[in-house]
Amino acid sequence: MRELATFEERLSAWTTETMAELFSLDETAGNLGVTPTNNEKFGDYQCNAAMELARTLKTAPRQIAQDFIDKAIVPEFIEKMEIAGPGFINIFIRNAALAEYLESIEQDEHLGVPQAGEGKTVIIDYSSPNVAKPMHIGHIRSTVIGNAIDRIYRFLGYHVIADNHLGDWGTQFGLMMVGFRSFVDKHALAEAPVEELERVYVASYNKSKEDESWREEAKKELVKLQQGDEENLALWKQFIELSIEEFNIIYDRLGVKFDLYRGESFYNKQLPGIIQALEEKGLAKESDGALIVDLEEDGMPICIVRKSDGGYNYATTDLATVQSRMAEFQPERIVYVTDERQQLHFKQFFTIAGKLGMNANLVHVWFGLMRLPEATFSTREGNVIKLAQLLDDAEERALEMVKASSPEMPAEEQKELARAIGIGAIKYTDLSQNPQSLVTFTWEKALNMEGNSAPYLQYAFARISSVYDKYHVLYPETDLSDCSINIEHEIERRLAIKLGRFSAAVIAAASNYRPNILADYLYELSQIYSSFYQNVPFLKAEEGTRESRIRICRITASVLKQGLNLLGIETPDRI
RNA sequence: GCCCUGAUAGCUCAGCUGGAUAGAGCAACGGACUUCUAAUCCGUAGGUCUCAGGUUCGAAUCCUGAUCAGGGCGCCA
Known part of the structure; x- marks a missing residue:
């Protein structure tokens, strides 16, 4: 053991x-x-x-x-x-054993969490927005949940490769090309590039519905792009660059970092090879001009791998992606984080990958689609809430609260604090729910700062930090590590027991791909701590008891900080 | 039509591989700031876990069926 x-x-x-x-x-x-x-x-x-x-x-x-x-x-x-x-x-x-265990995890840089992933590589494919479309609140789940899984696996010692599989290839680029050339507003493009690109796309899309020659034109441009036409290629690259630049602003705000930004286009060269392999293994066949894989014996509908116009499909790109990843990184598993609508697609292409003998351990982590109380949101309905807007609102709301509670704090600091709190609140809302449950977006829930929320946890952490600092001012000579932990009070005991379950929470969150297990744990830990804080004196306790309690505080702080960090939530020392 | 999900307190949600009287938050009500940060704490109230069967010593959890809701099902990704 x-x-x-x-x-x-x-x-x-x-x-x-x-x-x-x-x-x-x-x-x-x-x-x-x-x-x-x-x-x-x-x-x-x-x-x-x-x-x-x-x-x-x-x-x-x-x-x-x-x-x-x-x-x-x-x-x-x-x-x-x-x-x-x-x-x-x-x-x-036994209380003494409990105290001993706490002391031992405090010494451990991983707080008792085993390094189960040492020597293993995991690729996590998440966020993956489409180029030329602004991120809206529907993208936050993949990004935030994916990033938490990423952080948790890293903490378990895995070598994690976070790959942002951008939607940078597909039929929409034909419409983008013609639309861009006809009605892009250069000024708007400089101001808010992706928003303008999207406007261009929507305008072009609408025109294509009425205008057949427009549709033809778009198709021609798409073919030119696919054949490597220099001008179109340059324009396409520009779309990608502008998009990534803007996505990165959001990622920075969310504290999300990727190791790779390989879009679908990265695998283009391999697509014919995948088709060839499918044909050689007798897995693919013609049907209505398209090439399909029949999955009836696996209880699934057929899967198109090449369209009748010769174009390739999502499934083919994903197969090529697996092949490429296996060859380059030899991952122990590949995890995909997407919404629920893609369940069938993943089942199909996982099955085909198996039949091709790719020998990859593929996992699809899906989460419920975000809905609005009125209806499902969609670009066409125009009822999307932009992610940037959501983050702005959260920070603003947090700023009001910071100003109210810490009016003496310098404005710059207030803003920084509000950022950490606002973003934390948004993330926590998503992370504290079972990913697979349906989510109805409400501003009230997303910006919640009380009760079961990130600010509650951050507040608990800040109170500990404060106590700890005050202790050092009062007793600068004492080295807490020389003081023993004695568990006396009932609430102290509950806290100790809970602290000892940190590693179980991390492991469960990882193996189930459900950060909410960790979020739940941290919330419960904070509840116990808050109760402890409110009901038991530490600075004013007798010598000995005081040191023991401060030490328990210190361990609680470490667990909270580390745990929140795994969820991508910051822990300011003051709040 | 077929397939995949979900349904738990007034509202929003937890409830891990079946375990003892089903838990939080919000809202409601009653208390606690001359005392370590009240974004907090303590307490009260709130439930036929959608329904009907089945498996089991034991079911919110597993199985079957029904109802309702969401999603998917050949050239979108």
Whole structure:
């Protein structure tokens, strides 16, 4: 077992091993480990194996539990065990052991979180907006959730490659070309490039609906682009550059960094090879002029890999992308973060990748589409909320609160603080929900700064920092690391238990690709801390108790800071 | 028509691989700032976990069916 194993890990190993030995069981006996209790009166961890084993052992569950307690060699970190209800084994951890564990995670730069990913590469494909379209609130989920997964995997020791798979290729560029040449407003382009590009696109799109020759023209320009026409290529590159520049402004504000910006076009050269491989393996066939892969035996509709006009599809590009990534990076897995609408597409192309023998571990992490209370938003409806606007509003709202609570603070500092708080609030709103649930966007929710929100967590952190600083002013000579942790108060104990579960929260968030598990954990931790803060004195406590509590504060601060950092949320020292 | 999701307090949402009386926040009501930051804390109230079956010692959680809602299903990505 790893050095800094949690109580849960140690207990589970112990109960599983001991049960197996005492009752001569093999590994198939089911779950013999422990889980955290959800009520303190049942102890800290519970083992439910006795009920499960009752049938196979033909013994009453309480008797099994009793036998276990009587015969097992109990580790010294256990205070006591109790049998309750139908046969639960409730386990209580010794306070001294708890204190010892806290001290050990404090020494560890990863706060007890195992480096499970060492030597493994993971590619995470997220955000991936389309070129020439401004990011709106629909893009925030992929970006924020993807980035949290990115950070969490890095913290677990994985070598993460964050790849922004831009939508930089496709039929829309024909319309873009003709539209741009006819009615771009140079002034507007300089002011807000992507917004202007989008306006151009929408105008061109609308015209194409009525004007057939316009459509023809667009098609011609698209073909020219695909054939490498220099002028069109230059224009296309300009669209991309302008877009990336503007996306980066948003990414900077959100604290998101990518290792790669490889758009779909990056894989163009490989597309014919993919088609060839599909044909060679007998996977593709003609149908109505298009080339398709029949997936009926896999219970899925057919997948088009080459259109009847000879153009390639999304699926083909994605296959080429996998091939390229596998060859270049040999990732242990590739994770895609997109909205729910693409579930079928990913299932299809994962299946085809398997049939092609790509031998890649592909994961699709999907999240519910963002909706507005009135309806689904769409560019055509004109009811989109721009991401930049959302961030501005959040910062503004936070600034009002900062001004109200810290009027003496210099304006520059107020602004900086409001930025961290506003952006944090926006991110947290998305991260604290199960990604797969449907999300209805409301300003009220997005800008929430009270209760279960990022500012609540930031506030808890800031209060700790403040206490800690004050302690050092009052007792500059004391080295806290020389002072022992003593768990006395009930709320202190709850805090200690919770702190010990940080690594479990991080691991669960990673393996389920659900940052909300970590967000939940941090919120609960902050709640306990806030209660601790409000109800127990530390600076005014007696010597000894005081140092112990300040030390617990320090560990709480480390966990909060690290945890929030994994969600991409900043932790100002003052708020 | 077929497939994928979801339905939990008035509202917004948690509830991990089945475990003990289903939890938060907001809103409501009642308390706590001469005391470590009240963006906080303490308390009250609020539930037939959509419905009907099934599996199980044990179901909000797993299975089947129904209802409602969202999404997807050959040349968009």
